[in-house]
Amino acid sequence: MTLSLAVGAIQPAASDAPSAPCAPTNHLRFICGAERPEDVARIPGTRWLVFSGFSNGAGLKLVDSSAHSMRWWYSGTPDQIRPDTQSFPRCASPPSAEMFNAQGISLRTMAPSLHRLYVANHGGRESIEVFSIDARGDEPKLSWIGCVPLPDGIAANSVATFSDGTILASVLTHPGTSITDFVLGKTTGGVYEWRPGAESFNLLKGTELPGNNGIETSPDDREFYVVAFGWRSVVVFSRADSSKPARRAVAPGFMPDNIHWHEGRLLLAGMQMDEPACGGLRKIVDGKADGMLCHRGYGVAQFDPGTLQFKLIAYDGPDPAFNGVSAALLVDNDLWLASYQSDRIAVRKLDYRP
Numbered sequence: 001m002t003l004s005l006a007v008g009a010i011q012p013a014a015s016d017a018p019s020a021p022c023a024p025t026n027h028l029r030f031i032c033g034a035e036r037p038e039d040v041a042r043i044p045g046t047r048w049l050v051f052s053g054f055s056n057g058a059g060l061k062l063v064d065s066s067a068h069s070m071r072w073w074y075s076g077t078p079d080q081i082r083p084d085t086q087s088f089p090r091c092a093s094p095p096s097a098e099m100f101n102a103q104g105i106s107l108r109t110m111a112p113s114l115h116r117l118y119v120a121n122h123g124g125r126e127s128i129e130v131f132s133i134d135a136r137g138d139e140p141k142l143s144w145i146g147c148v149p150l151p152d153g154i155a156a157n158s159v160a161t162f163s164d165g166t167i168l169a170s171v172l173t174h175p176g177t178s179i180t181d182f183v184l185g186k187t188t189g190g191v192y193e194w195r196p197g198a199e200s201f202n203l204l205k206g207t208e209l210p211g212n213n214g215i216e217t218s219p220d221d222r223e224f225y226v227v228a229f230g231w232r233s234v235v236v237f238s239r240a241d242s243s244k245p246a247r248r249a250v251a252p253g254f255m256p257d258n259i260h261w262h263e264g265r266l267l268l269a270g271m272q273m274d275e276p277a278c279g280g281l282r283k284i285v286d287g288k289a290d291g292m293l294c295h296r297g298y299g300v301a302q303f304d305p306g307t308l309q310f311k312l313i314a315y316d317g318p319d320p321a322f323n324g325v326s327a328a329l330l331v332d333n334d335l336w337l338a339s340y341q342s343d344r345i346a347v348r349k350l351d352y353r354p
Contacts (some may be wrong), residue, residue: 022321030345035053036053038327039258052105052119053101058101060105061073082144084130095123119131120158129146148167154171158213169192174189177189180284185231212229213226213256223236236308251301267301267303267328268328269325269338271296275294277297321344324342335348
């Protein structure tokens with residue numbers, strides 16, 4: 001396939017201007033000052049994108065995909081706090097904007113132009129934070145409505161939901177396990193389920209994998225898909241019986257991270273598995289997994305959970321200004337890239353629509 005790469009700087013909003021230069025490269029343009037934008041979702045039918053921030057205080061960013069501008073979205077001011085204590089009775093207060101550490105996110109439409117945003121939070125508490133989004137105006141409005149705490153000692157990596165309000169949270173490593181373990185193919189994590197009205201999240205026995213990472217549900221609520229990072233695979237589970245995987249598929253050449261539906265396509269993205277610039281495969285050195293700070297290329301693919309086929313829609317080698325690709329989505333012919341490492345959001349043009 002032929003991929004066309006755009007060149008030119010994307011300037012952030014003045015209030016979000018970075019302290020260091022953020023010039024475009026030969027391959028990517030950037031929105032700067034987005035601290036570790038690990039995951040991304042598009043508000044359906046709009047130009048607006050939501051990026052997470054995987055660092056204390058990095059919170060949520062709202063990006064205008066047409067103007068290529070960004071602003072911090074969650075401030076914790078009174079006008080953004082509308083607790084639904086009936087649905088979420090176990091959260092006494094909203095997250096602190098100064099501490100809000102958002103990793104995986106998931107967006108579900110509740111009614112035309114009305115949505116819910118679910119966020120895996122590590123700032124001040126381990127929880128799934130729940131927000132409402134009202135997109136009926138020119139610019140969407142965000143309101144915190146509650147949260148569901150995770151069990152003690154457990155941190156969520158990614159989040160997904162079913163249409164009945166059930167929340168699934170993936171956990172990369174349980175206490176006593178490590179990143180090194182899942183790189184070696186050992187079981188480290190699992191999928192936790194919370195149903196409306198339940199006291200807490202519970203582990204779904206049988207979903208334990210080497211590095212439970214990205215997670216998504218099927219449109220008909222019958223299945224859910226989990227990225228096993230240590231296997232570089234997507235594992236499909238039946239909701240009716242999650243005691244064992246139903247199907248499994250290994251990604252082509254890259255390590256998938258987050259996985260999301262986008263306009264009828266199930267997209268996943270991640271860093272290259274065998275990167276010559278980094279000495280090849282990820283290594284274990286002195287008993288510890290390499291932190292992958294060496295800049296690796298990336299892949300973005302569309303996945304068919306029925307046939308288990310991947311269609312690679314974009315790829316590239318290492319970029320000196322951007323590393324740690326963890327999610328992607330398409331807006332027209334713009335491919336937006338999230339990163340769990342970088343201080344910026346990246347975008348490139350495709351000369352075709354997959």
